[in-house]
Amino acid sequence: MKGWLKFPISFLLLAHGSVAQLRLVALPGKSPLVTFRIVLTSGSEVDPPDKAGLAYLTAMLLANGGTREMTYQQLTAAMFPMAASVSAQVDQEMCTFAGATHVDNLREYYKLLRAMLLDPGWREDDFKRVKDDAINNLKVGLRGNNDEELAKEVLYQNIFQGTPYGHYPGGSVSSLEKIALDDVKQFYRLQYSQSNVILGIAGGYPETFPESLKRDFRKLPEGAGFRPRPKPASLIEATRVVIVDKDTRSVAYSMGFPIGVTRRHPDYPALLLAASYLGQHRMGGVLYDEMREKRGLNYGDYAYIEYFPQGMFLMEPSPNLARRYQIFQLWIRPVEPPTAKFALRLALYELDKLIKGGIPEEVFARTRDFLMKYVNVLTRTKRAELGYAIDSVYYTMPNYNEYLKTALAKLTRDEVNRAIQRHLRTGRVVIVAVSKNGEELKRLLAGDEPSPMIYNSPKPAAIVEEDQIAGKWPLHLRPDDIQVVPARDVFQ
Amino acid sequence: MRPHVLLLGFLAAAAFAAPGPQKIFPYAYSQEDLPNGLRLVTVPTDYPNIVAAYIVVQTGSRNEVEPGHTGFAHLFEHLMFKGTEKFPAAKYDETIRRIGAASNAFTTDDYTCFYTTFSKEDLGTVLIMEADRFQNLHYSEPEFKTETLAVLGEYNKNSSSPFQKLQEALFDTAFDASTYKHTTMGFLKDIQDMPNQYPYSLKFFERYYRPEYTTILVVGDVKSRPTRELVEKYWGPWKRGGYKPDIPAEPPQKGPRAGHVDWPVPTLPIVTIAFKAPAYDDATRESAALDALADLAFSANSDLYQKLVVEEQKADLLYGGLADHVDPALFQITARVRKQDDLDYARDRILDTIRGFQDQPVDAARLDTVRKQLRYSMAMRMDSSDAIAGILASYVALRRTPETLNRQFEQYARLTPEDVQKVAAKYLVEAGRTIVTLTGVTLTALHPATGPAGGSGGAR
Numbered sequence: 009m010k011g012w013l014k015f016p017i018s019f020l021l022l023a024h025g026s027v028a029q030l031r032l033v034a035l036p037g038k039s040p041l042v043t044f045r046i047v048l049t050s051g052s053e054v055d056p057p058d059k060a061g062l063a064y065l066t067a068m069l070l071a072n073g074g075t076r077e078m079t080y081q082q083l084t085a086a087m088f089p090m091a092a093s094v095s096a097q098v099d100q101e102m103c104t105f106a107g108a109t110h111v112d113n114l115r116e117y118y119k120l121l122r123a124m125l126l127d128p129g130w131r132e133d134d135f136k137r138v139k140d141d142a143i144n145n146l147k148v149g150l151r152g153n154n155d156e157e158l159a160k161e162v163l164y165q166n167i168f169q170g171t172p173y174g175h176y177p178g179g180s181v182s183s184l185e186k187i188a189l190d191d192v193k194q195f196y197r198l199q200y201s202q203s204n205v206i207l208g209i210a211g212g213y214p215e216t217f218p219e220s221l222k223r224d225f226r227k228l229p230e231g232a233g234f235r236p237r238p239k240p241a242s243l244i245e246a247t248r249v250v251i252v253d254k255d256t257r258s259v260a261y262s263m264g265f266p267i268g269v270t271r272r273h274p275d276y277p278a279l280l281l282a283a284s285y286l287g288q289h290r291m292g293g294v295l296y297d298e299m300r301e302k303r304g305l306n307y308g309d310y311a312y313i314e315y316f317p318q319g320m321f322l323m324e325p326s327p328n329l330a331r332r333y334q335i336f337q338l339w340i341r342p343v344e345p346p347t348a349k350f351a352l353r354l355a356l357y358e359l360d361k362l363i364k365g366g367i368p369e370e371v372f373a374r375t376r377d378f379l380m381k382y383v384n385v386l387t388r389t390k391r392a393e394l395g396y397a398i399d400s401v402y403y404t405m406p407n408y409n410e411y412l413k414t415a416l417a418k419l420t421r422d423e424v425n426r427a428i429q430r431h432l433r434t435g436r437v438v439i440v441a442v443s444k445n446g447e448e449l450k451r452l453l454a455g456d457e458p459s460p461m462i463y464n465s466p467k468p469a470a471i472v473e474e475d476q477i478a479g480k481w482p483l484h485l486r487p488d489d490i491q492v493v494p495a496r497d498v499f500q
Numbered sequence: 501m502r503p504h505v506l507l508l509g510f511l512a513a514a515a516f517a518a519p520g521p522q523k524i525f526p527y528a529y530s531q532e533d534l535p536n537g538l539r540l541v542t543v544p545t546d547y548p549n550i551v552a553a554y555i556v557v558q559t560g561s562r563n564e565v566e567p568g569h570t571g572f573a574h575l576f577e578h579l580m581f582k583g584t585e586k587f588p589a590a591k592y593d594e595t596i597r598r599i600g601a602a603s604n605a606f607t608t609d610d611y612t613c614f615y616t617t618f619s620k621e622d623l624g625t626v627l628i629m630e631a632d633r634f635q636n637l638h639y640s641e642p643e644f645k646t647e648t649l650a651v652l653g654e655y656n657k658n659s660s661s662p663f664q665k666l667q668e669a670l671f672d673t674a675f676d677a678s679t680y681k682h683t684t685m686g687f688l689k690d691i692q693d694m695p696n697q698y699p700y701s702l703k704f705f706e707r708y709y710r711p712e713y714t715t716i717l718v719v720g721d722v723k724s725r726p727t728r729e730l731v732e733k734y735w736g737p738w739k740r741g742g743y744k745p746d747i748p749a750e751p752p753q754k755g756p757r758a759g760h761v762d763w764p765v766p767t768l769p770i771v772t773i774a775f776k777a778p779a780y781d782d783a784t785r786e787s788a789a790l791d792a793l794a795d796l797a798f799s800a801n802s803d804l805y806q807k808l809v810v811e812e813q814k815a816d817l818l819y820g821g822l823a824d825h826v827d828p829a830l831f832q833i834t835a836r837v838r839k840q841d842d843l844d845y846a847r848d849r850i851l852d853t854i855r856g857f858q859d860q861p862v863d864a865a866r867l868d869t870v871r872k873q874l875r876y877s878m879a880m881r882m883d884s885s886d887a888i889a890g891i892l893a894s895y896v897a898l899r900r901t902p903e904t905l906n907r908q909f910e911q912y913a914r915l916t917p918e919d920v921q922k923v924a925a926k927y928l929v930e931a932g933r934t935i936v937t938l939t940g941v942t943l944t945a946l947h948p949a950t951g952p953a954g955g956s957g958g959a960r
Contacts, residue, residue, distance in 0.1 A: 038546060039546075039883070040879070041879075041880055041883055080810055081806050081810055081811075084800050084801055084806070084810075085801055088799070088800070088801035088869065088873055089869045089872040089873050089876070090872075090873075090876055091873050091874075091876035091877035091880055092876075092880075108880055108883075109880075110876050110879055110880055112876075113876070133811075133813075136813065137809075137810065137813050140813065140816070140838060141816055144768060144816060144838070147766065148766075148767050148768050151765075151766075152662070152765050152766055152767040152940065153660060153661045153662060153663075153767065154660055154661065155657075155660040156657060156660075254765055255764040255765050256659070256660055256765075257656050257659045257660075258653075258656040258657070258659070260657070260660075288597075290604065290960050291596075291597075291602070291603070291604075291960065292593050292597070292960070296960070297590075300650050300653070300960075301589070301646070301650075302646070303646065304645075304646035304647065304648070304649025304650055304653070305649070305653070306650070306653035306656070306657075307650055307653035307654045307656070307657050307960070308653075308960050320657065323602065323604065324602075341653060341657050342653065342656040342657045342660075343653070343656075344652070344653075344656070374594060374597055374598050375597065377597075377598050377600065378597040378598060378599075378600050379600070380600065381599060381600020381601075381618075381619055382600040382601075382602070383600075384549060384550065384600065384619060385550070385600065385601070385602045385617055385618075388547070388550050388617070388884050388885075388886070389883055389884045389887075390883065391883065463645075463646070464645045464646075464648075464649070464695045465641065465642035465644075465645035465646060465695070466642055467642070495765070496766070
């Protein structure tokens with residue numbers, strides 16, 4: 009674990025030892041709002057193999073069900089005048105319960121939040137509603153209504169198959185159908201323990217509030233909780249493609265491969281910079297310039313080194329999606345079917361250029377300066393500041409904002425280029441496409457024919473020349489490397 | 501050049517001391533007009549270091565009056581990132597990245613908003629670059645043609661959501677003359693024809709990207725005076741235009757309408773019931789009463805929601821309301837049901853609920869709860885300078901002043917149960933009603949897609 013050597017000894021000890029104490033992050037401020045983030049440091053990676061989605065259902069029932077004393081209806085009525093709610097986010101290693109209240113209503117709101125998390129009602133009718141919603145979330149939300157998210161989640165599932173991350177946090181239709189209320193109650197008893205909880209509060213709360221928060225959550229059993237053995241994704245031996253076949257207008261891509269870099273790895277800042285250069289989420293970058301701006305292939309193209317769900321709705325990533333294993337991911341937004349193969353080739357060609365040529369000096373400096381300031385934008389709300397602070401506790405690393413600025417200030421172009429060499433590649437990639445006529449796309453991708461481009465306006469010679477090269481970029485795909493799956497079968 | 505300055509200082513302390521309810525917008529701000537018609541609103545907030553500059557152009561899909569040119573306001577949101585001679589697109593992007601800013605734009609039915617969030621020391625850089633692109637935008641025909649493809653790409657990425665298609669069908673069915681007949685994205689055939697419309701695009705810029713259509717909101721760790729000086733210097737030379745669009749009025753609807761969308765893949769069935777409703781108005785209590793009605797009848801705390809979603813579990817989604825618009829728009833109620841057999845049931849319960857609100861006034865205590873909810877909801881949304889700027893942008897788009905927000909909440913405070921009953925009886929009537937349903941295919945009966953569409957979520 010070379011990556012940990014740069015951290016002070018105390019962090020190392022914390023990371024390896026069990027943390028028996030309830031952890032608390034409190035960020036006082038002047039705002040009249042009080043923000044809560046209660047994070048369970050356990051998630052869908054601990055779902056039993058035949059009960060994928062159990063962590064998700066448990067969290068959703070807590071956030072969308074009644075308490076022992078109040079029905080969900082009464083709870084909703086009590087929250088309504090405060091314009092307050094509790095939301096849940098579930099990932100492989102974390103379940104986050106978030107909410108905010110005006111300080112006027114702090115006591116009343118907290119009483120409800122506390123009862124929801126510590127004294128749940130476990131009613132069958134709440135469970136039935138939440139379970140139906142979870143199943144529809146897969147059948148309708150993911151398969152039916154959002155091709156881009158579908159491609160991304162199929163990618164993660166494919167890369168991590170056979171590991172504790174090998175299923176979508178929201179589970180699968182057949183496994184959700186099998187889960188009973190007793191399973192959920194048991195999951196809660198086993199996992200919702202003091203050692204698995206990080207309490208987060210920020211804003212204009214009274215000084216004594218955090219202590220009472222801690223006191224209340226000591227009601228949870230101390231328990232260590234179960235943690236599966238860390239297991240990286242298996243080696244990808246050759247590039248493979250999954251085509252999710254459904255009736256849709258265009259072709260949505262997500263592609264990637266595992267990287268051994270998380271937020272606390274020494275190469276994190278360098279790789280973050282490389283990803284920002286290649287495609288800074290919803291802002292720009294090489295892929296965006298080459299694919300959208302110069303060629304009009306689609307609406308945008310971006311690169312990631314951390315899991316970023318819901319990217320089509322969010323300008324910035326949500327915190328509290330910490331993971332021990334990440335992938336390098338390219339997001340190619342829907343392209344018109346006739347340009348589907350060219351777009352894929354161009355994306356890999358651009359990645360290859362970065363790996364072979366490195367990042368240009370001048371752009372390196374600009375990207376570094378961007379990230380050093382952009383981190384302030386990322387953490388500008390108390391909500392985000394609190395979320396990042398909790399992630400730092402989980403990763404046992406310093407304050408994200410300070411850490412990143414310090415690390416970036418020292419970073420050199422050579423270090424970035426070496427990190428690119430170490431971690432990025434264009435071979436052994438998993439590619440997921442959501443498309444209609446899947447078999448036709450399969451035939452197209454498996455062939456060696458060039459992908460000529462025809463534009464609606466004249467292009468500069470440099471683009472035409474580059475298209476000649478990119479249009480012949482070897483994908484090295486045989487029919488056996490390409491699997492066509494009907495949309496109705498994914499997450500089934 | 502000294503502009504004519506109208507300075508309105510609203511001190512939060514003064515608001516607390518005033519009789520009646522406290523103003524909902526707690527910040528002192530200044531509002532000033534330049535001689536060319538440009539308006540500047542500066543709002544210093546308590547949030548340190550960060551500044552949000554939101555530039556609101558009162559031009560949206562509502563302004564697309566000529567047939568064949570729907571979607572142009574949104575296309576222009578994209579074109580504004582094409583650069584100028586001084587700041588070509590690449591240099592603009594480089595500068596934005598160097599200063600670590602977050603920058604994007606969005607278009608609605610009524611306005612286009614360009615926004616940048618950045619560190620306070622970069623205010624000058626941002627205002628200079630923004631002034632330049634608003635006055636000197638320059639793009640070639642090939643660049644234009646390529647950008648129209650990115651817009652088509654945006655249409656494509658939206659098209660996997662049935663809600664987008666449902667809205668498209670609803671607007672087209674409900675409206676005859678109003679430009680709200682098309683969504684902000686525009687009709688697909690117009691988007692596909694955009695590459696051929698370069699000369700029209702130049703005309704569009706000439707017409708609408710003018711100071712009299714534009715309000716600059718600067719919110720955050722700023723001071724009014726230096727901000728005003730920067731704006732005077734860089735935005736002062738911008739020439740006023742003279743174009744006023746002739747936006748057709750929607751004739752009164754004379755009877756109920758209906759539509760249906762077949763969705764090519766499996767999905768849960770959806771029903772939307774819409775009624776012709778008035779344009780935003782804070783001189784009367786009508787808009788406020790319709791907002792309260794939406795909360796009372798269709799929010800998660802409503803009897804109908806509790807019945808359909810929580811108790812009977814026939815629907816998994818229910819919501820309703822009227823988004824504030826410059827022109828008369830639609831009060832919409834949408835339910836998504838778990839089983840196709842329950843689609844008519846959900847529709848009938850929504851119609852029963854409306855009749856209930858028409859027949860008798862709502863309980864005064866429940867109305868008070870809604871008022872409280874609206875105030876806390878707004879107070880809690882103001883949790884960063886860019887959130888505040890975003891809220892103000894929507895109000896500035898209606899009446900060109902942040903005071904609109906205060907006026908709306910003053911009307912909420914004055915509402916009576918009779919007001920709510922009156923608007924239910926006046927607007928939620930059969931003659932102005934349009935019902936559109938959407939159902940997906942079963943797994944054994946897949947057939948080709950029709951062209952779905954939707955709104956604009958950003959230039960990138």
